[in-house]
Every structure is written in structure tokens, then in C-alpha cells.
Amino acid sequence: MxxxxxxxxxxxxxxKxxxxxxSIEEAKQQSALRxxxxxxxxxxxxxxxESVKVIDPSGNDVTPLKVQQAKKDKFLN
Known part of the structure; x- marks a missing residue:
């Protein structure tokens, strides 16, 4: 943060x-801060x-595969 x-x-x-x-310096600073x-x-x-787990009304895990893979990749690294 x-x-x-x-x-x-x-x-x-x-x-401003x-x-x-x-000024040119302020514009550069603004760009860097942004x-x-x-x-x-x-x-x-x-x-x-990546920390979210999606559960449907039946109780099944329906978390998108891309998110599941990102969790695995993060855990392995």
C-alpha cells in the first residue's frame, strides 16, 4: 500500500x-507516482x-481454473 x-x-x-x-518535473513525478x-x-x-474460493448453491467448488492454477503456481514458488 x-x-x-x-x-x-x-x-x-x-x-494542480x-x-x-x-512543470516538467512535476509531470514526471506524477507519472511515477501513478x-x-x-x-x-x-x-x-x-x-x-487468488484467495477467493467460489462455491455454487449445491456446495460444489466452481472456482475458475485460471484462479486455481494461479493459486498452485503461487504456492509452488
Whole structure:
């Protein structure tokens, strides 16, 4: 998870870009922070999805095979 300071800086740069614009250095910083945010978000989402087990009303495990395989791969590594 990103630090509170980084999230605040992302929001600050976003507001500034909509009003007065960003300098070249600020635009580079914004891009780097956004990239880091997306990587963190995707990693967290992937971990969440891989930890889910889907059960139908009959009690059968109907977790998609792709998710089951990802769990196995993660466990083996």
C-alpha cells in the first residue's frame, strides 16, 4: 500500500494539473507516482482474487481454473 504522503501528493498534483498545469518535473513525478499506485493496486487485487474460493448453491467448488492454477503456481514458488 502506498504511504499517505504519496497519496496526498498524487491528489495534489492532480488538482494542480487541472488548474494551473504542471512543470516538467512535476509531470514526471506524477507519472511515477501513478505507476507505483497502479502496480500496488494490481498486486493487491491479484492477491485478493487468488484467495477467493467460489462455491455454487449445491456446495460444489466452481472456482475458475485460471484462479486455481494461479493459486498452485503461487504456492509452488
Amino acid at each position: 502506498l504511504s499517505k504522503e504519496k497519496l496526498e501528493r498524487i491528489n495534489e498534483l492532480s488538482k 494539473s487541472k488548474t494551473i498545469g504542471l 505507476k507505483e499506485y497502479l502496480e500496488t493496486f494490481r498486486s493487491t487485487m491479484r492477491d485478493t482474487i
